[in-house]
Every structure is written in structure tokens, then in C-alpha cells.
Amino acid sequence: WTDVSITLLKEFLIFTCDQLGEFPWLTINTIAGTVEPGDSQGVDVAVDASELDPGIYEAQACIYSNDPLEPLPIIVPIILEVFEDPIPVIDPIDDQAVIAGDTLEVEFSISDPEFAPESLLTFAFASDPEILPDDNLEILGEGGIRTLVIETLPDLAGLTEVNVEVVNPLDQSDSTTFVLDIAEPPDPPVPSIAPIPNQTAVAGSSLSVGVTISDPEFAPEQLALTASSGNTAILPDSALLLAGTGANRTLSINTLDGFTGTVPVTVEVTNPLEESDSTTFTLVITEPPRPEINDGEPLPDVNVIAGESASVDFQVTDPAEPADNLVMTATSSNQDLIPDDAISITGTGENRSVTFQTLPGVFGQSEITIEVTNSSGQTATTSFMVTVSLPATTLELDGQQVPISGLEDSLMRLTTSNLGSHAATGVQLMATVSEPFQAIGVFTGLGDCAVVDGVVSCPTGQAPDWQCSVFEDTVSCLLESLAPGDEASLVIRIQGSGQALLPANVEAINASPVTVEVDLVAE
Numbered sequence: 001w002t003d004v005s006i007t008l009l010k011e012f013l014i015f016t017c018d019q020l021g022e023f024p025w026l027t028i029n030t031i032a033g034t035v036e037p038g039d040s041q042g043v044d045v046a047v048d049a050s051e052l053d054p055g056i057y058e059a060q061a062c063i064y065s066n067d068p069l070e071p072l073p074i075i076v077p078i079i080l081e082v083f084e085d086p087i088p089v090i091d092p093i094d095d096q097a098v099i100a101g102d103t104l105e106v107e108f109s110i111s112d113p114e115f116a117p118e119s120l121l122t123f124a125f126a127s128d129p130e131i132l133p134d135d136n137l138e139i140l141g142e143g144g145i146r147t148l149v150i151e152t153l154p155d156l157a158g159l160t161e162v163n164v165e166v167v168n169p170l171d172q173s174d175s176t177t178f179v180l181d182i183a184e185p186p187d188p189p190v191p192s193i194a195p196i197p198n199q200t201a202v203a204g205s206s207l208s209v210g211v212t213i214s215d216p217e218f219a220p221e222q223l224a225l226t227a228s229s230g231n232t233a234i235l236p237d238s239a240l241l242l243a244g245t246g247a248n249r250t251l252s253i254n255t256l257d258g259f260t261g262t263v264p265v266t267v268e269v270t271n272p273l274e275e276s277d278s279t280t281f282t283l284v285i286t287e288p289p290r291p292e293i294n295d296g297e298p299l300p301d302v303n304v305i306a307g308e309s310a311s312v313d314f315q316v317t318d319p320a321e322p323a324d325n326l327v328m329t330a331t332s333s334n335q336d337l338i339p340d341d342a343i344s345i346t347g348t349g350e351n352r353s354v355t356f357q358t359l360p361g362v363f364g365q366s367e368i369t370i371e372v373t374n375s376s377g378q379t380a381t382t383s384f385m386v387t388v389s390l391p392a393t394t395l396e397l398d399g400q401q402v403p404i405s406g407l408e409d410s411l412m413r414l415t416t417s418n419l420g421s422h423a424a425t426g427v428q429l430m431a432t433v434s435e436p437f438q439a440i441g442v443f444t445g446l447g448d449c450a451v452v453d454g455v456v457s458c459p460t461g462q463a464p465d466w467q468c469s470v471f472e473d474t475v476s477c478l479l480e481s482l483a484p485g486d487e488a489s490l491v492i493r494i495q496g497s498g499q500a501l502l503p504a505n506v507e508a509i510n511a512s513p514v515t516v517e518v519d520l521v522a523e
Helices: none
Strands: 004-009 026-028 045-047 055-064 074-082 096-099 103-111 121-126 137-140 145-151 158-167 173-183 199-202 206-214 224-229 240-243 248-254 261-270 276-286 302-305 309-317 327-332 343-348 351-357 364-373 379-389 395-402 410-418 424-432 438-443 450-452 455-457 467-470 474-482 487-495 498-508 511-522
Touching: 096 103, 121 137, 145 158, 199 206, 224 240, 248 261, 302 309, 309 364, 309 379, 327 343, 327 351, 351 364, 395 424, 395 498, 395 511, 410 424, 410 474, 410 498, 410 511, 424 487, 438 467, 438 474, 474 487
Parallel strands: 096 173, 199 276, 302 379
Antiparallel strands: 004 055, 026 045, 055 074, 103 145, 121 158, 137 145, 158 173, 206 248, 224 261, 240 248, 261 276, 309 351, 327 364, 343 351, 364 379, 395 410, 410 487, 424 474, 424 498, 438 487, 450 455, 467 474, 498 511
8 A cells, every 4th residue: 555644534424534623632643654565554643631521522533545445545433531530549558667677568559430450550669769779669469459568678777758659551640658667676685574563571571472584595494583682771682582493483582570661672684695684673561560459548557455356358459360369468567466377368359358366465566468469479568557455444542651650660551453344454653752751662561561679670672563663752663464353552661750742643554544642741
């Protein structure tokens, strides 16, 4: 063929190319040419839909030639369909993070309203190719879900933007950008020790704490473990004992009696390369729980008559154990007054009573101490005072001058009688001999006097039952005890002449004082 030409028609005319048309959206770059027998030649056709509204546009191209076998032109229909925004879509990709040297895979979705996903092309590039070269970005997959494989470079860290683009067969495209944070590689793996919670222990007790260790390169048996105290004044390092050889070890803590406070304890693990890790926890050492008597309130003092018993009620508690577990004892400070074996504690639970028996005829004071001990050996004590008195009685005192012939001195007899039903204890008799008289002796009675060579002689020594002392103006005598209904007399020998009222009184520990006056006349 020779003299080939192409003509565009205004509309479809079957088997005729008489009407020509203008089509701004369509351009045929090859208008004429020569085709050798048996050969072919391409025709460039360009379409521009930028000024077109959505819809269908049609045209025909007429190809003329001098082919004797085909005198009529060849009609080629051209149909253009313009869509509204017929561009591909790529879904946004969230920002990503990766460790330098690691590979990251990121999935994303693409679509196109006119083209199958398999016909869409995808591309990716980084804004900083020094950190992330384009060759290290590869997109895998052919459907609507694609995978972006990112191979980061070792030791190259930083931020870079990654742009991913999708293109359809019409060269229409869409893109999304995300930030990739490439972090520096972490330090080489080292041994690790799990955190240990803070602990509480009672002073003097033992505590066991679990310790878990590991190492990515070494077996647990190759790891060394140490423990140290941050306050050796309260808890020495020797009180920290480690046991075990595997991943799970035991730290035994032996606290000391009487040492309380807060102690930081550090446990460290070390591998054969001298790499280590440690953890520190706080140990609070508290005082042991102590029992309590009567809620800390004092017990009342007690007054009791000798020979009688008395009881005092009290309560016992302990914050850590039942009251029935507590051990109680009671002791007396005066064993002669209240022996320990005369004291007993009765009751159960929190309510208790201490009972004691006094001895007849024994009086005085004794402090009773109660001690309560719990199972951990902690104690509480309280005490109260017991005053033991003798039963009261009544004394009577009679005094008179005793006439006796032949004796130059005067005699005054004092008689003490116990009118009560209880013995009088510690009977003390005192007489005052004032001028012009002077006491020179004491004896029991007139039966002690004798006549020698016609002269009456009376003793000046002590009365046998009394313990007496004689001063110039005072006679003081003590009688240990006077039974009910009994009486005791003594005679005071007095020198001097004249007349005076001589007072005397008697009293006892358990009897009120009685006073008399004796009218003494001597010539």
C-alpha cells in the first residue's frame, strides 16, 4: 500500500467517510505514511480528558489507501468514557517505629473504582535516603492488600518520612506518607533480676524472700548473686543469706532482737562477663507486738486485813494472738507478807483476776507485779500496792500512885487492858515525868519489891514483858502483843518530892491512843 491517510468523522457513518469533524480531546499524531507489502506501521493516538465532563465520547478514524482490493476507507471507531474522579485510593498508614538493623513489615490497602487491584502499581521511597535507601523498600503482593517491607541499616537511626504511591493504568495516582522512627539498637543483653516488693519483718524474726534471675547468654547456674544492707547498724550484711543455684533463689533475712527501723536491701546478679543488674527493696523492721494489760491503765491499790484474801480484776490483750495463748504470772515484793504461792490468777480469754491470801497477824505493804508473755516472748507488766492492816481493837489505860511504906521513892503503876476481840500489836506506852520528879526505873509490879534489913527495896531494871527505855523526863515501853481480854502492868519508880499531874498514853498499831493523867504527891 501507498498513500495511506487518516480522517476523523463527526459521527458514525457506516461505510462512508464524507463528513469530517473536530475533536479537541482526540489527537492522531500520524496522519499519513507508507506501508510496504507485508509490513505494518503504528498510529499514535492521544486523548486529553482534562476539559471533559464525565460521560461517553465517540469518534471515527477513516484510513484511506491505494489498495486496489480495498478501495473504500477502513473505519475505526474511537470511544472515550470519562469517569468522575476515577483515581486509585491508598489508605493512610500510621507512623511506625523500628530498631536500626531490624526489618519491618507494614500492610496497606489500595483500590480503584475502575481497575482491578492487580492492575495497580505501587511505589515507595524515603525522604532521607541516607538513613533509608529506596532499595531497602520493597512492596509485596498483587491484590488490594500489599505489604511494604522495610529493611533498616544497622547503627543508622533517625526519623524519615516514607511515601507510598499507587498508580492505575491511566497514570492516575494517590499517595500517603508516614513517619518512620528508626531507634538506636539497645545495649547488649545483660543479666536481669526481677523487682522485689518492699518487705516488713518483726525484730528478732526471720524472713524468706524469693529472687528470680535470668541471662540471655548464660545459664542461671553461672550467675552469681549477692545481697547487701543499706543500714548495717540495724541489719548487718551477715544477716542476709542467699540459697539456691537456679533461676529462682531465696534470700533469708535474720533480723536482730531490739533493732528496728528502715533498711534498704540491694540484691545484685552478675554473669561471667562481669555484667550485672540489681534491684533494691525497703525492709521495715518493727517492734514485736506486745501484749497489753488493762489497756495500759494502772490497777488500783488494795487495802486488806491480815489473814483475809482479796482479788483484783484486769484484762489482757495482744494484737497478734488470742488472749488464751498468753501466759501470766504474779509475784510479791514482800514474801513475809504475801508469799508468791499465796497468789493465783484465774479466768479465761481477756478477762482475768488475781487473788492473794494474806497471813494472820502479819501486816505491812507488798507490791504485786503481774507479767503477761505472748508466744514470741514479748512481755507486759503492771503492778499495784497491797497494804495489809491488822484488825482493829480497843485499849484501855489505867494509872495510879501506889503507896508503900518504908520506900523513899514514889511508885506509879500503869495498866493497859485489851478490851477488843483482836490482839493488839505493837503496844507502845509512854509516860512523861516532869519536875520536880525524875524517873529512875521500871519494873513489873509490887511483887518485885522486897524488905531487906527493914528497908523496902524495889528494882530499877526492865519489866520482863516490856521493852522500856528511861530518860530523865520520859519513860517509853513497847509490848509486842496483847491478847484480847488480857492486861499488862508496869510500875515506874520516881524520885523527888512535891506534887504534879503526870500524863501517860498507850496506843497500838491496830488501836487508837488512850491518855490518862496520874496525880503524884510525894513529901
